[in-house]
Amino acid sequence: xxxxxxxxxxxxxxxxxxxxxxxxxxxxxxxxxxxxxxxxxxxxxxxxxxxxxxxxxxxxxxxxxxxxxxxxxxxxxxxxxxxxxxxxxxxxxxxxxxxxxxxxxxxxxxxxxxxxxxxxxxxxxxxxxxxxxxxxxxxxxxxxxxxxxxxxxxxxxxxxxxxxxxxxxxxxxxxxxxxxxxxxxxxxxxxxxxxxxxxxxxxxxxxxxxxxxxxxxxxxxxxxxxxxxxxxxxxxxxxxxxxxxxxxxxxxxxxxxxxxxxxxxxxxxxxxxxxxxxxxxxxxxxxxxxxxxxxxxxxxxxxxxxxxxxxxxxxxxxxxxxxxxxxxxxxxxxxxxxxxxxxxxxxxxxxxxxxxxxxxxxxxxxxxxxxxxxxxxxxxxxxxxxxxxxxxxxxxxxxxxxxxxxxxxxxxxxxxxxxxxxxxxxxxxxxxxxxxxxxxxxxxxxxxxxxxxxxxxxxxxxxxxxxxxxxxxxxxxxxxxxxxxxxxxxxxxxxxxxxxxxxxxxxxxxxxxxxxxxxxxxxxxxxxxxxxxxxxxxxxxxxxxxxxxxxxxxxxxxxxxxxxxxxxxxxxxxxxxxxxxxxxxxxxxxxxxxxxxxxxxxxxxxxxxxxx
Amino acid sequence: xxxxxxxxxxxxxxxxxxxxxxxxxxxxxxxxxxxxxxxxxxxxxxxxxxxxxxxxxxxxxxxxxxxxxxxxxxxxxxxxxxxxxxxxxxxxxxxxxxxxxxxxxxxxxxxxxxxxxxxxxxxxxxxxxxxxxxxxxxxxxxxxxxxxxxxxxxxxxxxxxxxxxxxxxxxxxxxxxxxxxxxxxxxxxxxxxxxxxxxxxxxxxxxxxxxxxxxxxxxxxxxxxxxxxxxxxxxxxxxxxxxxxxxxxxxxxxxxxxxxxxxxxxxxxxxxxxxxxxxxxxxxxxxxxxxxxxxxxxxxxxxxxxxxxxxxxxxxxxxxxxxxxxxxxxxxxxxxxxxxxx
Ligand SMILES: Cc1ncc(C[n+]2csc(CCOP(=O)(O)OP(=O)(O)O)c2C)c(N)n1
Ligand code: SF4
Ligand SMILES: [Mg+2]
Numbered sequence: 001x002x003x004x005x006x007x008x009x010x011x012x013x014x015x016x017x018x019x020x021x022x023x024x025x026x027x028x029x030x031x032x033x034x035x036x037x038x039x040x041x042x043x044x045x046x047x048x049x050x051x052x053x054x055x056x057x058x059x060x061x062x063x064x065x066x067x068x069x070x071x072x073x074x075x076x077x078x079x080x081x082x083x084x085x086x087x088x089x090x091x092x093x094x095x096x097x098x099x100x101x102x103x104x105x106x107x108x109x110x111x112x113x114x115x116x117x118x119x120x121x122x123x124x125x126x127x128x129x130x131x132x133x134x135x136x137x138x139x140x141x142x143x144x145x146x147x148x149x150x151x152x153x154x155x156x157x158x159x160x161x162x163x164x165x166x167x168x169x170x171x172x173x174x175x176x177x178x179x180x181x182x183x184x185x186x187x188x189x190x191x192x193x194x195x196x197x198x199x200x201x202x203x204x205x206x207x208x209x210x211x212x213x214x215x216x217x218x219x220x221x222x223x224x225x226x227x228x229x230x231x232x233x234x235x236x237x238x239x240x241x242x243x244x245x246x247x248x249x250x251x252x253x254x255x256x257x258x259x260x261x262x263x264x265x266x267x268x269x270x271x272x273x274x275x276x277x278x279x280x281x282x283x284x285x286x287x288x289x290x291x292x293x294x295x296x297x298x299x300x301x302x303x304x305x306x307x308x309x310x311x312x313x314x315x316x317x318x319x320x321x322x323x324x325x326x327x328x329x330x331x332x333x334x335x336x337x338x339x340x341x342x343x344x345x346x347x348x349x350x351x352x353x354x355x356x357x358x359x360x361x362x363x364x365x366x367x368x369x370x371x372x373x374x375x376x377x378x379x380x381x382x383x384x385x386x387x388x389x390x391x392x393x394x395x396x397x398x399x400x401x402x403x404x405x406x407x408x409x410x411x412x413x414x415x416x417x418x419x420x421x422x423x424x425x426x427x428x429x430x431x432x433x434x435x436x437x438x439x440x441x442x443x444x445x446x447x448x449x450x451x452x453x454x455x456x457x458x459x460x461x462x463x464x465x466x467x468x469x470x471x472x473x474x475x476x477x478x479x480x481x482x483x484x485x486x487x488x489x490x491x492x493x494x495x496x497x498x499x500x501x502x503x504x505x506x507x508x509x510x511x512x513x514x515x516x517x518x519x520x521x522x523x524x525x526x527x528x529x530x531x532x533x534x535x536x537x538x539x540x541x542x543x544x545x546x547x548x549x550x551x552x553x554x555x556x557x558x559x560x561x562x563x564x565x566x567x568x569x570x571x572x573x574x575x576x577x578x579x580x581x582x583x584x585x586x587x588x589x590x591x592x593x594x595x596x597x598x599x600x601x602x603x604x605x606x607x608x609x610x611x612x
Numbered sequence: 613x614x615x616x617x618x619x620x621x622x623x624x625x626x627x628x629x630x631x632x633x634x635x636x637x638x639x640x641x642x643x644x645x646x647x648x649x650x651x652x653x654x655x656x657x658x659x660x661x662x663x664x665x666x667x668x669x670x671x672x673x674x675x676x677x678x679x680x681x682x683x684x685x686x687x688x689x690x691x692x693x694x695x696x697x698x699x700x701x702x703x704x705x706x707x708x709x710x711x712x713x714x715x716x717x718x719x720x721x722x723x724x725x726x727x728x729x730x731x732x733x734x735x736x737x738x739x740x741x742x743x744x745x746x747x748x749x750x751x752x753x754x755x756x757x758x759x760x761x762x763x764x765x766x767x768x769x770x771x772x773x774x775x776x777x778x779x780x781x782x783x784x785x786x787x788x789x790x791x792x793x794x795x796x797x798x799x800x801x802x803x804x805x806x807x808x809x810x811x812x813x814x815x816x817x818x819x820x821x822x823x824x825x826x827x828x829x830x831x832x833x834x835x836x837x838x839x840x841x842x843x844x845x846x847x848x849x850x851x852x853x854x855x856x857x858x859x860x861x862x863x864x865x866x867x868x869x870x871x872x873x874x875x876x877x878x879x880x881x882x883x884x885x886x887x888x889x890x891x892x893x894x895x896x897x898x899x900x901x902x903x904x905x906x907x908x909x910x911x912x913x914x915x916x917x918x919x920x921x922x923x924x925x926x927x928x929x930x931x932x933x934x935x936x937x938x939x940x941x942x943x944x945x946x947x948x949x950x951x952x953x954x
Contacts, residue, residue, distance in 0.1 A: 033949050036949070036951060037949065037951050039951070039953065226953045227953070228953050229953060230951070231950060231951050231952075231953060232945075232948065232949065232950045232951075242944060245939070245941070245944065249939075249941045254699075256695060256698065258695060275932075275939055275944070276928050276929045276931075276932035276933070277929070277932040277933045277935070277937065277938060277939040278938075278941075279929055279933070279939075280929075281698055281699070283698060285694075286691075286723075286724040289688060289721075290691035290694070290720075290721050290724065291691075293692045293721075294691045294692065294694045294695030294698070295695055296684075296692060296695065297664070297682070297694060297695025297696040297697075297699070298695035298696065298698065298699035299695075300682055300692070300696055301695070301696040301697075301699035301700045301703065302699065302700065303700075305695070319685055320685060320688065323684060323685050327682075413945045413946060413950065414945070416941055416942050451700075452659065452660065452661075452680040452696070452700065452703050453659055453700060453702060454659055455659040456659070457659070458658060458659060458679050458681075459681070460628065460630075460674050460675050460681035461681070461682055462674070462675070462681070462682060462683025462684065463684065464683065472630065473630070
């Protein structure tokens with residue numbers, strides 16, 4: 001056996017790519033788990049096709065999983081990867097341009113038949129050219145895997161299906177990852193020869209790295225300095241689901257989730273449905289209109305109501321959300337935004353629904369809008385959304401996105417005792433004497449939550465214009481104006497209940513970069529790069545899009561330049577410009593992809609260099 | 613049981629303090645009065661009664677009931693009711709909808725709510741017109757009906773609410789008439805008793821935009837000829853003494869036969885009404901009886917049993933809790949692979 005050199009490096013990004021049937025998402029997640037256990041900071045980006053079973057070997061069927069890990073703090077899955085594992089020619093063709101110059105490309109040489117090349121759309125063998133640009137490593141993955149599994153009672157197909165774990169074993173060797181968690185997972189998931197097959201090929205892949213001449217070096221990535229605590233990996237969608245479950249616990253009231261399946265939001269419905277033993281009820285409605293309507297019905301009856309969807313479905317809910325504004329019932333409406341319009345690109349990310357969330361209902365229909373900034377932040381944002389909904393008796397919109405939904409990051413598991421805890425309170429039968437359905441809390445302007453089943457509080461609510469206090473139907477002009485103003489004022493007062501905008505970096509200066517939602521990682525990374533370059537840049541990242549934090553106008557006025565990167569055509573920029581009369585410079589990208597760090601960095605650089 | 617402890621309520625206790633704003637002579641008045649009359653008899657504490665409606669003249673109904681009420685958005689009342697009932701199965705939930713609200717914009721929700729069989733009542737006021745929007749034809753309007761939006765006559769084939777409900781798998785289907793107080797009350801009581809979704813079509817006159825569409829069955833003088841009053845275990849006969857008729861089945865199709873006053877209808881082959889027939893074909897055949905060839909069946913057309921959605925939902929919550937123990941948030945957040953950083 002040759003002894004291999006070990007090289008210490010700080011930062012690596014890799015991508016697994018193959019057919020959607022090749023198990024790339026699974027391979028990626030397992031590598032992620034091992035990397036987390038190795039103590040690195042990490043960020044992942046799964047990219048899978050919209051088609052469930054696109055024809056094998058075609059570009060349409062390519063599924064990829066990218067993971068960036070480091071001994072330092074990182075914020076994004078990285079713009080370029082250092083290593084690509086391509087299981088077939090289509091996977092190579094779809095991904096190779098994202099590999100950095102002279103980066104490593106591992107291919108399954110046996111999958112590069114003439115036929116497969118044609119199916120991937122290559123008119124000639126790409127390998128000779130790629131050898132000049134990348135460190136191309138060809139391994140006979142199919143036969144190595146078959147060899148390792150000889151003698152097991154598995155069909156050829158079952159054997160071949162294990163080969164992703166050979167690659168996983170090899171990469172675990174290459175980057176010195178442990179494999180215990182994967183082995184434990186396999187043992188829980190499979191048994192008999194299928195288990196044996198996966199374990200064998202995983203270990204064979206590892207051993208192959210150790211013995212082959214192809215890899216003279218392997219790498220070690222020291223663990224990152226991370227705040228002490230217990231950690232886990234979490235995706236945005238899981239965090240949303242757990243936030244929903246947690247809200248029921250922290251507010252001591254059962255949760256009702258109404259939803260209609262839609263990518264990329266369905267997983268949240270799936271995950272919440274698994275936790276019925278928390279008393280949560282999930283309702284798969286006939287459409288999004290029914291999902292929102294049933295949810296509001298449940299809120300009327302006293303439950304913590306939440307509905308989740310993505311763009312097209314969210315729009316269908318708008319009339320019902322408008323009713324919740326009118327009748328002032330608490331509701332959390334989550335929109336996991338995706339690339340549109342129309343069906344658009346269901347699995348791709350975008351931030352296109354900000355204005356729709358704030359203004360997308362008819363008439364004056366104000367609702368608070370929140371957006372989580374990272375996968376783990378989805379959990380805390382949901383808790384805050386429920387709290388605002390109940391405290392202010394209003395629907396609240398939460399804008400996640402396709403990128404947050406599927407990306408994973410290490411998440412410090414919060415101490416339950418540190419989470420906000422506030423049991424809901426309903427109007428009581430004892431107060432029947434003076435009960436008025438539209439009376440107001442003097443601080444929040446919220447009306448009482450009086451639920452059916454409470455003797456003496458029988459009352460009617462509905463979409464018709466109501467008289468303040470009594471809730472009786474009246475059509476007079478003064479009352480109408482009064483109620484419109486009142487609802488607006490109620491939402492505006494939420495600014496008192498949320499923290500002020502925090503400036504990261506100098507509190508005044510030449511450039512502020514302001515963003516919202518899932519772009520925080522890329523913006524933060526770009527700013528760090530600029531600072532390493534000696535440039536002075538500040539950052540504000542908004543969770544509260546409506547109302548804005550009370551100090552925001554003042555913060556904006558302290559900077560010469562304001563850059564606002566968004567995955568839309570400048571929706572937050574438009575709001576900031578009109579609200580604060582400041583010259584915000586929009587930076588738009590609507591490609592179905594998150595920002596690359598370099599894209600934002602170049603903008604920052606350009607602004608800071610423009611004045612001379 | 614619960615009602616024994618509570619003070620006995622009467623009709624007035626269910627009258628809200630709001631002025632009723634339907635047009636004079638509207639059939640909705642009579643329906644309201646009868647619903648208010650039946651409520652105290654049901655033995656349900658008033659605070660547990662919830663009326664939920666969509667949009668339309670008929671959907672103003674909850675404002676006039678001194679119970680909990682929710683006037684929602686056009687067509688979606690069944691979905692709101694689903695959420696309320698699933699949230700709190702103890703509530704007695706009544707949906708009030710119209711032919712436009714329930715069968716046009718809200719047809720999809722009506723379908724799915726009926727099929728889920730929540731234990732609620734759905735009252736569809738059928739006046740065969742859009743009242744609130746001032747008289748356009750509705751999904752139950754007859755072909756050729758001239759309205760402002762169909763000056764040359766409607767070219768939409770109408771849908772029959774009873775057939776629709778049966779097609780959705782309704783476990784309770786009935787039809788009654790706005791002005792026939794005893795019948796209406798009896799049907800409401802039966803609807804309430806039924807465990808599952810009770811679908812009730814109430815033929816309702818709109819004197820302003822569709823006056824007299826149901827006059828034959830509303831008018832006492834013509835009712836016996838034009839309505840087929842269904843009673844469990846009784847033969848399907850109609851008409852008055854000297855002009856009695858019965859419904860028989862020939863080759864699977866309903867036919868009318870004349871009966872002498874001293875005939876035994878059953879012996880003559882007249883069909884005996886069986887609302888509990890599991891096979892839907894009997895009820896579906898009844899639903900096809902229409903004027904002018906046949907009398908209109910009124911009463912309970914079908915009542916069968918099926919598990920209710922909200923019971924199964926609560927059952928799943930309980931079973932999951934029993935099986936896995938009450939959920940613990942800390943355990944959930946720490947489930948799967950975790951690691952310590954010190
Ligand atoms: C989304 C929406 N579309 C249209 C309307 C207008 N609209 C109100 S009631 C109604 C029809 C009601 O007809 P029906 O349900 O038969 O009730 P009726 O007035 O006859 O009792 C329509 C079209 C509305 N309120 N909302
Ligand atoms: S328009 Fe017709 S249905 Fe509406 S209130 Fe007047 S009479 Fe009744
Ligand atoms: Mg009508």
